[in-house]
Amino acid sequence: MNENILGIVAGILTSVSMIPQLVKVIKEKNVKDLSWIMILILISGLSLWVWYGILKNELPIILSNAFAVLVNLSLLICYIAFRKKS
Amino acid sequence: MNENILGIVAGILTSVSMIPQLVKVIKEKNVKDLSWIMILILISGLSLWVWYGILKNELPIILSNAFAVLVNLSLLICYIAFRKKS
Numbered sequence: 001m002n003e004n005i006l007g008i009v010a011g012i013l014t015s016v017s018m019i020p021q022l023v024k025v026i027k028e029k030n031v032k033d034l035s036w037i038m039i040l041i042l043i044s045g046l047s048l049w050v051w052y053g054i055l056k057n058e059l060p061i062i063l064s065n066a067f068a069v070l071v072n073l074s075l076l077i078c079y080i081a082f083r084k085k086s
Numbered sequence: 087m088n089e090n091i092l093g094i095v096a097g098i099l100t101s102v103s104m105i106p107q108l109v110k111v112i113k114e115k116n117v118k119d120l121s122w123i124m125i126l127i128l129i130s131g132l133s134l135w136v137w138y139g140i141l142k143n144e145l146p147i148i149l150s151n152a153f154a155v156l157v158n159l160s161l162l163i164c165y166i167a168f169r170k171k172s
Contacts, residue, residue, distance in 0.1 A: 007138045013131025020124050033119065038106050045099025052093045052146070060138070061147075 004060060011064025018071045022078070031079045039079065043072045090146060097150025104157045108164070117165045125165065129158050 025031060046069045053061030111117055132155045139147030 003138060003141050006134060006141065010131050010134030010138055013127055013134065015131075017124050017128035017131060020121050024119075033110075035106050038103050041099055042103035045096050045101075045103060048092060048096030048099065052089060052096055055089050055092065056144075058142075 007058065007060025008063075011060050011067075015064050015067045015071070018068060022071055022075055025075060025078045025082070029082045031082045034075070034079055036076065036079050039072055039076050043069060043076065046072065093144065093146025094149075097146050097153075101150050101153045101157070104154060108157055108161055111161060111164045111168070115164075115168045117168045120161070120165055122162065122165050125158055125162050129155060129162065132158065 025034070046065045049065040050062055050069065053059070053065060111120070132151045135151040136148055136155065139145070139151060
């Protein structure tokens with residue numbers, strides 16, 4: 001299989017798997033089971049992957065990790081917004 | 087920064103961020119909030135990333151995604167083991 005197609009399919013699958021968590025948090029407005037330290041570590045790691053993809057000039061890595069950064073930034077914003085309720 | 091060091095740091099951060107979920111499930115033996123479809127999609131995507139890393143001969147991608155596959159396979163096993171209790 002072409003490497004780029006493989007990377008894009010892999011990126012779509014790992015990105016899609018993060019959506020249910022975000023949808024759940026937005027619906028239930030409940031973040032007591034989430035760890036903000038974990039979200040921060042994840043955002044740092046994903047951002048480094050974007051940087052790695054830029055250095056290596058690999059579009060599948062840049063796109064899938066940039067998308068994952070956006071999803072997890074949204075999670076972090078939800079965490080800050082809903083934290084008092086929990 | 088050297089690309090490989092960058093990739094290894096990125097891989098360690100994104101891998102470490104998955105541990106709290108596994109620890110939580112093993113401690114609480116409760117999986118009712120987990121989606122097995124999400125875990126299966128994630129394992130498929132991560133396995134494709136390992137394959138991508140092998141094709142591109144990039145060790146940071148192979149190692150971090152192989153580790154993530156192991157963590158999520160453990161989650162899936164916990165899911166199957168604790169599912170009846172939930």
